[in-house]
Each structure stands twice: as structure tokens, then as C-alpha cells.
Amino acid sequence: MAYITKKKIAKAFHDVVLTKGFSRTSVTAIMDTADFRRQTFYDYFQDKYELLTWFIDDTLAETVERNLNYLPWIDIIKLVCYELDANRRFYAECINSQHEIDVTALVGNHLAALLTELTQTHTAETAALIWLLCLGIAQSLTHNIVANHPEDYETLSQDAIAAIEMTLKILR
Known part of the structure; x- marks a missing residue:
């Protein structure tokens, strides 16, 4: 309840x-x-900032972690991009109006959970590479939300997929 x-x-x-x-x-x-x-x-x-964090974490957990066993990772990346684009006005307002919650890092955390699951390796070096890649992808996605002339989310998802595929090749 x-x-x-x-x-x-x-x-x-x-x-x-x-x-x-x-x-x-x-x-x-x-x-x-x-x-x-x-x-x-x-x-x-405690406050609306904690609610914002919970909202983003819950939404992205539904999109990423709860689909790990059901959808191919490429579809999950597309869903993340779609979620952010579909709720662009909400996320843009939250990104532009407050600086207490790092929305980019929250998105990056969920992308990192996906990639960590994909790689099945848990070394410090791999974790660092995954985090930096996911933070970069998350920055690209959140920057696009607030951009005056945003790119199509499908283009961003294809760029993210290409970067992840290159990284997976390196890690294998």
C-alpha cells in the first residue's frame, strides 16, 4: 500500500x-x-527534492531494471530515451528550476545498472569505464531535454546504442 x-x-x-x-x-x-x-x-x-529523486529513480527503475529479463538492452535504451522525451516538459522544468538534485547522475545510475548487467564483469576498471560512459550518455540526454533545438530522441538513442556497442566490444 x-x-x-x-x-x-x-x-x-x-x-x-x-x-x-x-x-x-x-x-x-x-x-x-x-x-x-x-x-x-x-x-x-522529507521534501519535494526527495520526491523528485524518488520519482526519477522509480520511473527509470521501471524502465531499466524491471525490464532486464524481458527486453533486449537496445530496446531498454530506446525506452529510456523515449521516457525522457515524452516527459520533456516535466524534466526540463525540474532541471532548470533546481540544482539540489543531479538529474543527469540519476539517469546515469540506471544506465550503469544496465551496462553492469550486460558486461557481467565487476572490476574497478570496468565499473569506472561504465560509469563514465553512462554519465556521458545521460549528459547528452538531459542536455537535449533543455536544448532550444533538441535532437530527435531516436537519433540520441542510436548514438547511445553505438557507444555502448563499441564499449562492449572493448570489454569482451
């Missing part, structure tokens, strides 16, 4: 950010939209 409550709060957060902007999003507005008591928010989150 706690997860369902968190998802409802996160959905309300998403809606309020799109309506009012991140900086004008208050706990009261979130909870009014979710139709919960204000105190319920604090049962799950």
Missing part, C-alpha cells in the same frame, strides 16, 4: 510541476491534487 500511495503522490507532483512549475510547487498543492492529508506527504518524503 505504501508504494501505491507514493505513486499517487508522485503523479500529483508531476501534474503540479507541469501546471505551476517546480519552484512554485508546494507540498500543500501536491497533496491537494493527490487528495491526501498534507501530513501523509511527510510519512514518505
